[in-house]
Every structure is written in C-alpha cells, then in structure tokens.
Amino acid sequence: MNAALPKVLCLKKGALLKQVFTLSRAATPRESCLCAAGDALVSCHRHYRSRPTHGIGRFKYLLPKEAPKKRKDKVQMKEINVGTKYEYGDVNIQMTSYDVCLVEHFAQYVHKLCNRLSIRVNESYAMPTKTNEVLFLEERGSKMQLDAVLTTHQRVVQISGLSSTFAPILLEIIQSNQPEGVHLLVKEHTEADFKSRLKSRPELEELLAQMN
Numbered sequence: 729m730n731a732a733l734p735k736v737l738c739l740k741k742g743a744l745l746k747q748v749f750t751l752s753r754a755a756t757p758r759e760s761c762l763c764a765a766g767d768a769l770v771s772c773h774r775h776y777r778s779r780p781t782h783g784i785g786r787f788k789y790l791l792p793k794e795a796p797k798k799r800k801d802k803v804q805m806k807e808i809n810v811g812t813k814y815e816y817g818d819v820n821i822q823m824t825s826y827d828v829c830l831v832e833h834f835a836q837y838v839h840k841l842c843n844r845l846s847i848r849v850n851e852s853y854a855m856p857t858k859t860n861e862v863l864f865l866e867e868r869g870s871k872m873q874l875d876a877v878l879t880t881h882q883r884v885v886q887i888s889g890l891s892s893t894f895a896p897i898l899l900e901i902i903q904s905n906q907p908e909g910v911h912l913l914v915k916e917h918t919e920a921d922f923k924s925r926l927k928s929r930p931e932l933e934e935l936l937a938q939m940n
Contacts, residue, residue, distance in 0.1 A: 805922045809888050816890045818850065818917035821902070825910045828881045834910055835883035838902060845898065848889045855882035855925065886917060 811817030821838055825831035835852065842849050858880040863872040890898065899914065906912055 805919065808917055808919070814892055816888070816892065816895065816916070818886060818888045819890055820913075820915055820917050820921060821885045821887065822882060822913040822915070823884075823910055824880060824882045824913070826878055826880060827909060828879075830907055831881050831883050831910055834907055835885060837905065838885050841901065842885065842887055842898075845894075847887050847898070850886040850888055852883070852885045853925070855884060856927075857881055884921075 809817035823831050823834055823838070825834075839849060839852050860878045860880065861874060862876040862878060864875045865872055902912065
C-alpha cells in the first residue's frame with residue numbers, strides 16, 4: 729500500500745502538469761502568465777496593463793477656477809497737481825548716469841529718504857535707455873569713425889505735497905549724498921514728461937494726421 733502511494737502521487741502531478749500546459753498554450757500572453765511558486769504553477773492575471781490611468785496624477789480640477797484675464801486698458805495720464813502757494817505739486821527728481829547700478833541704488837536711496845521724511849511718493853519708474861555714439865575725425869581723412877558707445881540710464885522719483893520751507897532741506901540732503909557720475913535734476917511734472925515714457929509710433933501718427 730505504501731509502495732503504491734508514490735506512484736499515484738506521481739501520476740496526479742503528471743496529469744496536473746499536462747492540464748496547466750494545455751491551458752497556458754490556449755491562453756493569450758495578455759490574459760495570463762505562469763508564475764512559479766515552489767512546486768506549483770499559478771496563473772497571474774494583470775488587468776491593469778490594458779487599462780488607462782483614469783486621471784491619476786491630475787490636480788488641476790482641485791484648484792479654484794481662475795477668472796478670465798481682462799484686457800489691459802490704455803494708459804491714461806493722471807491729473808497734474810499744480811500745488812498751492814505754500815506747497816509744491818507734482819515734482820520729478822530725475823537721476824541720470826552711464827552706470828546703471830549707480831543710478832539704481834541712488835534712486836532707491838531717494839525713495840527711502842522720502843518715505844522716512846513722510847513725503848508722499850506718487851511713483852518711481854525708469855525711463856527708456858538712450859544710446860549715443862561718439863565719432864571722431866582722423867587728422868588726414870574725411871570719414872568719421874566710431875570711437876565709443878555711451879548708454880544713458882535715467883530713473884525718476886515723483887513726489888507731491890512738498891512744503892516750500894522743507895524743499896531746500898531735502899535738496900541739500902540729496903545733493904550731499906549724490907554720488908559722482910550721477911546728474912541730478914529737480915523739476916515740476918508736465919504732460920511732456922508723461923508722453924516721454926510712452927513708445928512713439930510715428931507711422932500711426934502720420935496716418936492719424938492724414939485722416940484728420
């Protein structure tokens with residue numbers, strides 16, 4: 729009885745292997761694969777290989793909806809403050825230099841100084857950069873040759889409500905801290921100063937002139 733038991737087990741194992749082999753040949757590679765686990769063979773189905781991710785990793789639907797961007801309106805000039813008998817209106821403190829770092833730091837100093845002295849600063853902005861070419865004429869020649877290219881940088885700090893009694897004190901403080909190579913100009917704000925900030929379009933101006 730004991731000698732016949734191993735023969736029966738071997739026959740059962742052989743029959744089981746034949747069935748698994750026939751099933752594995754009939755099944756497609758996508759539907760099933762044979763995985764060895766000890767002495768037995770188990771079929772493993774991987775359904776996720778043929779399925780989409782269903783939006784895994786998407787987070788934009790969790791964020792609040794942003795409002796549509798509005799088109800920027802045309803820049804319009806603000807009303808110029810003329811001032812009174814004892815107080816200045818809109819005043820521009822213009823700083824010009826060939827060194828951009830120097831004029832930028834000096835403009836920041838003037839802006840902070842006005843804030844510390846409780847002087848209202850309307851705005852602080854940079855003017856368009858200007859480029860000048862320096863030409864020279866040779867001793868025995870008629871052609872002009874390029875010697876250097878100078879780039880001019882300008883910053884403007886616009887203030888208002890400056891009293892006439894405190895204005896000389898402010899100018900003296902600014903001039904005492906004015907670095908070398910920086911040109912300082914203090915003047916009242918005009919309409920021409922506002923237009924100089926905008927990019928000129930001569931072709932459009934010519935067409936408007938012809939239409940009028």
